Amino acid sequence: MDFKDAILLLHPVIVVTIVFPLMGLIANRGLRVRQRRLQLASGYKSKVSPVVGQEHVQTGHWLTGAVVGATLIALANDIFGKVIGEQLWNTNSFQVGFIVLLFGATIASVALLYQAQQIKWKATFAILAGMGLVILGCQDGVYRKTDQWYTSHYYYGIAASLLMIFSLSILKSIYQDRTQRWRTVHIVVGSAVALLFLGQAITGTRALLEVPLSWQESYIQKLYELQCDAKPCTVQSAPRTP
Numbered sequence: 001m002d003f004k005d006a007i008l009l010l011h012p013v014i015v016v017t018i019v020f021p022l023m024g025l026i027a028n029r030g031l032r033v034r035q036r037r038l039q040l041a042s043g044y045k046s047k048v049s050p051v052v053g054q055e056h057v058q059t060g061h062w063l064t065g066a067v068v069g070a071t072l073i074a075l076a077n078d079i080f081g082k083v084i085g086e087q088l089w090n091t092n093s094f095q096v097g098f099i100v101l102l103f104g105a106t107i108a109s110v111a112l113l114y115q116a117q118q119i120k121w122k123a124t125f126a127i128l129a130g131m132g133l134v135i136l137g138c139q140d141g142v143y144r145k146t147d148q149w150y151t152s153h154y155y156y157g158i159a160a161s162l163l164m165i166f167s168l169s170i171l172k173s174i175y176q177d178r179t180q181r182w183r184t185v186h187i188v189v190g191s192a193v194a195l196l197f198l199g200q201a202i203t204g205t206r207a208l209l210e211v212p213l214s215w216q217e218s219y220i221q222k223l224y225e226l227q228c229d230a231k232p233c234t235v236q237s238a239p240r241t242p
């Protein structure tokens, strides 16, 4: 395994060791927050500790950072793999500069979203961070599988990251809204994220099987060319190179 392969593994390793355990923790704490709230509302004394709310929110902060970070690492691996492979800075240095700037701006927007207190700034930085992810995802080298979007690791991943950013930005509204509408929105979004993570576990494991190790790349490319000589090729049958 050479350096390129090790970099490729960075994203799955972070997801498996940090993101998924945090997701388990956050779902558990979220259910306990709900249990406590419903018990108190119906006049019972709850045995659930009042600190579960704080623990849930704290875990939410970590999870959002971990998901967005893991997504940025995967996108960087795809995009810079292409930039380095084609030595793009010789032919299109503007595009390379733009990509670097975009990564910086996206990371800065997420950092500022954590700091923002007023709704207008939360909305601004959430939109900027989301736009950054979407524009980065549109760059060459990212394996999007658009014609199979319903099983695409990319689309599920970007959707999960955007929903996490959204969850972070509505944090205060959940507490302030007396009608509990934002709480309901939050539960729907949280459940969608949980389902998307399940999808990511499946499509991510498939992605690991699809990306050839460096030493396998030339053989896979040859096989692909042979196969395309025999019958027309589709985007899906193209080798997925990191």
Ligand code: HEM
Pocket: 026, 027, 030, 031, 033, 034, 037, 052, 053, 054, 056, 057, 058, 059, 060, 061, 063, 064, 164, 167, 168, 171, 172, 174, 175, 183, 186, 187, 189, 190, 191, 193, 194
């Ligand atoms: C992504 C997975 C998540 C799931 C499945 C989830 C689930 C839940 C659930 C079930 C509740 C209880 C709702 C109720 O009282 O009926 C809750 C409350 C809450 N969640 Fe989440 N949540 C997630 C992520 C987040 C994130 C990322 C944040 C923000 C950092 C967050 C902030 C909150 C807040 C502020 C509350 C109210 C806590 C309280 O009343 O003390 N959640 N969540």
Ligand code: HEM
Pocket: 008, 011, 012, 015, 016, 019, 067, 070, 071, 073, 074, 075, 077, 078, 142, 143, 144, 153, 154, 156, 157, 158, 160, 161, 197, 200, 201, 203, 204, 205, 207, 208, 211, 242
């Ligand atoms: C929260 C969960 C996850 C998110 C948000 C996420 C997001 C992403 C995104 C946006 C990409 C770039 C697009 C692409 O190349 O398809 C990607 C690539 C990839 N993911 Fe994930 N992923 C998650 C979980 C996983 C898991 C569980 C695995 C494997 C066990 C995995 C393995 C990979 C691999 C091998 C790639 C391609 C190589 C790379 O671009 O670095 N992912 N992921």
